[in-house]
Amino acid sequence: MLHLRLITPSGTTDDVVRLIGATVGTAHLVVLPGAARDPAGDLVLCDVAREAADDLLAGLRDLGLDRTGSIAVEGIDLSLSERADQAEEDAPGEGADAVLWEQLSEATHEESTLSVTYLAFITLATMIAACGVVLDNAILIVGAMAVGPEFGPLAGVCTALIQRAPRLALRSLIALLAGFAVAMAVTVGFTYLMDALGQFTRVQLEAERPNTNFIYRPDAFSFVVALLAGVAGTLSLTSSKSGALVGVAISVTTIPAAANAAVAFAYDEYRQAWGSTEQLLLNLAGITLAGTLTLLAQKHLWRRHRTSPPSTTTR
Structure with a gap:
């Protein structure tokens, strides 16, 4: 699993949340309105299966988040969560075979x-x-x-x-x-x-x-x-x-x-x-x-x- 930390302008947050919700293989969505200061905006956190991450990152870039906010990706060494296990099972393919082009x-x-x-x-x-x-x-x-x-x-x-x-x-x-x-x-x-x-x-x-x-x-x-x-x-x-x-x-x-x-x-x-x-x-x-x-x-x-x-x- 990968952990995404996103800073989104307030006007873009709903679109980002919809994109995450529509992406198979995501879990643990957290939205903290107004938490970001530089750049100003909302803080959105989520976990995503590695095999689903490339599509999600591409969608976030299509929303211009790399220009107007921030996209940070971190690896998760251990995640004890049935929801995370289900997300990895739902995501297509195997994480070891996925290529994160970004x-x-x-x-x-x-x-x-x-x-x-x-x-x-x-x-x-x-x-x-x-x-x-x-x-x-x-x-x-x-x-x-x-x-x-x-x-x-x-x-x-x-x-x-x-x-x-x-x-x-x-x-x-x-x-x-x-x-x-x-x-x-x-x-x-x-x-x-x-x-x-x-x-x-x-x-x-x-x-x-x-x-x-x-x-x-x-x-x-x-x-x-x-x-x-x-x-x-x-x-x-x-x-x-x-x-x-x-x-x-x-x-x-x-x-x-x-x-x-x-x-x-x-x-x-x-x-x-x-x-x-x-x-x-x-x-x-x-x-x-x-x-x-x-x-x-x-x-x-x-x-x-x-x-x-x-x-x-x-x-």
Whole structure:
């Protein structure tokens, strides 16, 4: 269940209450006239099943409540109420399968914004991965994958393609491309520094490196794994199971590939640099393709489910 906290202008409150009452899957409606001060208006509270929330939010926006008042949505971890149980049963579909497009847009907007923190994380992750590739240390590679924030902009691109949102697409692409460009440039400088300190050497980079040589040797499995990771990552976002994102992060080779390309470029090892770049592009393309197709499939399946006649159950 989700909890909605709405601030409504007094002239709109009746329309909002009617909309909530007409939405299957709502419960616990509370109206507090004149309780809101900024903006001034009435406070309306209600709970709604996740699978019914997207339609309700769309209706509230059609009433202009996002402009004239406020719409706040919170998750409910525990609700002990027969009325809430009945609302979830009445709502079509399963909550785990429902996509809250407004929530997804908000999440990807935040995660795909080019910021100092984003640049810091992607740069630090690439530098950690650089240590991993030179030392042939798989643990450092996995750690760098977990730190990397690049899935946010990739999810933003997928969402923008489905929702036909050019601004979100542009913002996400800028964050993605600028982030990798800055991270790789700093890692080149980091490589020169570590070489001057005697910690990195060309011999280490050119060694066989059995634990990490896959980074600059892309193959068909690189694209397959990227596709699977793109599906898993998108599902984790739309179902609010963010814990799965860690597994997604450590299953793709974007950050390590960028790091290996930067180190190889610093040592003029262009064969490895090109191989790593291919690995990076394959992973980015695979995740974007899979994420976009996953969102498209979810949108299509949920639309079909909502328009299908409800099944009758015996209680």
